[in-house]
Amino acid sequence: MTKISKEQQKLLEKHINEAVKDFGWHRKSGTVYKVIGENFVHANYIIINSQKMVFDVWIKKYIYDDLFWTIMNMEENINRSESLRAIAAFKSPSILIEDSSFDLADNIQELAKRFMNTIIAAVRNFTEKYDVAEYILDNKKSAGFFYNGEVLKCIVHIDRQEYSYAEEIARKSIENGDHDGGFENRGRGFFDFLLSYIKKGRKKDRFIKSIDTKYHDNKNKKKGIIGRFFTSPKKQNIFSGDRVDFYWESAVDEYCKIYNKKIQDINLRNISENEENIIWEYAGNHIAFFLTWIIKNGFCNDELADEENINLLMDERISGTDFLINSCDGKLLRSYISDTIVDFVDMYYDNRYFDDYCLFIERDIKGVVLGTRFSWEIYHKFEVVIDNAYKEYQQGNRK
Numbered sequence: 001m002t003k004i005s006k007e008q009q010k011l012l013e014k015h016i017n018e019a020v021k022d023f024g025w026h027r028k029s030g031t032v033y034k035v036i037g038e039n040f041v042h043a044n045y046i047i048i049n050s051q052k053m054v055f056d057v058w059i060k061k062y063i064y065d066d067l068f069w070t071i072m073n074m075e076e077n078i079n080r081s082e083s084l085r086a087i088a089a090f091k092s093p094s095i096l097i098e099d100s101s102f103d104l105a106d107n108i109q110e111l112a113k114r115f116m117n118t119i120i121a122a123v124r125n126f127t128e129k130y131d132v133a134e135y136i137l138d139n140k141k142s143a144g145f146f147y148n149g150e151v152l153k154c155i156v157h158i159d160r161q162e163y164s165y166a167e168e169i170a171r172k173s174i175e176n177g178d179h180d181g182g183f184e185n186r187g188r189g190f191f192d193f194l195l196s197y198i199k200k201g202r203k204k205d206r207f208i209k210s211i212d213t214k215y216h217d218n219k220n221k222k223k224g225i226i227g228r229f230f231t232s233p234k235k236q237n238i239f240s241g242d243r244v245d246f247y248w249e250s251a252v253d254e255y256c257k258i259y260n261k262k263i264q265d266i267n268l269r270n271i272s273e274n275e276e277n278i279i280w281e282y283a284g285n286h287i288a289f290f291l292t293w294i295i296k297n298g299f300c301n302d303e304l305a306d307e308e309n310i311n312l313l314m315d316e317r318i319s320g321t322d323f324l325i326n327s328c329d330g331k332l333l334r335s336y337i338s339d340t341i342v343d344f345v346d347m348y349y350d351n352r353y354f355d356d357y358c359l360f361i362e363r364d365i366k367g368v369v370l371g372t373r374f375s376w377e378i379y380h381k382f383e384v385v386i387d388n389a390y391k392e393y394q395q396g397n398r399k
Contacts, residue, residue: 003050004104012047012104015112023116026083032116033086035062036123039132042086042094043119047104054101055115057122058094061132064155068092071158071197072185073240076303076335090183093152095135098122133160148181151190163198170194196238200350239337239345244284244330247370251283254371280330281321281373286357287332288320288374290349293386295323299341304328321374344393356385 004012020027025034033042040062045055065085069077077084085091100118102111133156139149150169157166170191173181180189255278256263271279294300295313304310306327312318324330337345360382361367372378 004108005050008104008108009047009050012053012108012112015109016045016115019112019116023120025116028083028087031083031086032119033083035082036127038062039123039127040065040082040085040094041119041123043098045115051104052101053104053111053115055098055119056096056100057098057119059097059123059126059132060092060094060152061159063159064092064152067155067158068151070240071155071193072183072190073193073238073334074185075241075331075333079329090185092155093149095132095139095152097126148178150178151181151183154191154194158194158197166194167198170198197240200240239334239342239349241331241333242287242349243332244280244287244324247283248279251279251370254282254368255279258368258371278373280325282370284321284324284330285370285372285374286354288324289357289379289382290353290386291324291328291332291336292320292379293383294337294341296383299338301336301338303333303335316376319374319376320379341390344390347393348389352389353386356389357382360385 016032017027020032025032027033030046031042031044033040035041038061039059041057041059043055043057045053047053062085066078068091069075072090074090077088077090098118102114104111136149136152136156150173154166154169157163157169173179173191174195178189179192181191183190185193252263255261255275292313295304295310300310304327306323309318309323309327313320313323324332328336334342334345358369361369361372364381365372365378367378
């Protein structure tokens with residue numbers, strides 16, 4: 001068996017780096033990776049005793065990491081370097097599709113090309129035979145995955161909006177004493193986070209489905225918008241974030257009703273830029289109102305580093321929706337919120353904010369929920385609602 005020198009080993013690393021670039025891949029230390037269609041592929045390699053190159057190849061859908069980080073309350077990772085999807089300790093599990101090794105030969109340059117060709121062939125052979133999601137769900141064993149295959153199956157079900165199946169896996173795992181599936185964040189395991197995520201998603205579904213219904217009974221109407229929450233701090237949720245694309249389809253429905261359009265005629269390929277912008281404004285107005293209130297009151301973290309647009313927002317020269325879409329990628333993340341009010345947001349946003357927003361839009365301005373665009377006039381009327389909620393929260397904490 002050929003044993004290469006340290007100089008040859010350095011030369012091999014150089015040729016691997018060149019081959020990675022030639023094939024349009026990326027490299028981070030002993031890992032190469034690439035986005036291929038809707039999939040993310042990564043391969044790890046190591047040189048053993050200067051005699052053998054051992055490597056494995058993994059695949060998953062690109063979106064699985066986004067879902068994993070969202071579930072685990074780590075959404076800030078979504079927009080960071082793509083290498084995290086390959087090398088981070090906390091990322092979605094993947095499927096092992098190749099596990100191989102080469103004896104090191106004298107022709108170092110050819111070995112680097114052979115390494116890359118083997119990876120590409122493994123990916124092609126797998127994707128020609130299997131759909132990633134179906135393969136994961138059909139696989140009866142957890143072997144072949146990073147950590148716990150049940151975690152990956154849950155992510156697949158969430159991606160397919162099969163929440164009851166994911167919930168069943170999570171509950172069975174917890175009953176068997178497994179709360180984390182190999183992943184823990186701030187003392188909570190993956191399956192605990194998942195159950196909270198599903199509960200929150202169902203609450204959003206109820207919000208969306210209740211657009212054309214009354215939101216409050218007579219008793220609540222008499223009490224007004226505020227004064228109906230903060231009864232049990234022990235029952236509060238943990239706010240992880242909200243995002244505009246959650247509400248796109250419902251906003252399309254409202255747009256079609258308002259402008260007398262057919263839903264089947266609305267997709268991103270055949271609508272104008274103006275139409276698309278209106279729909280995004282419909283979908284994100286309630287998030288934009290809350291984000292604007294946070295920024296206007298000085299409750300944002302340094303992670304919101306777009307100082308120029310923050311100043312424009314403070315001067316009301318751009319809308320809250322403009323800032324949400326262009327500066328925050330349509331997302332309101334926990335990491336954007338200062339520690340000063342994060343407990344208030346935990347207690348308010350997922351519990352009563354939607355109710356307050358819906359009641360205000362329908363009752364006070366006679367508008368349409370998920371059919372209202374941002375305006376500073378409407379915002380200034382609504383900010384009083386959040387102000388009063390925050391005052392009540394402060395008063396409750398002082399008792």
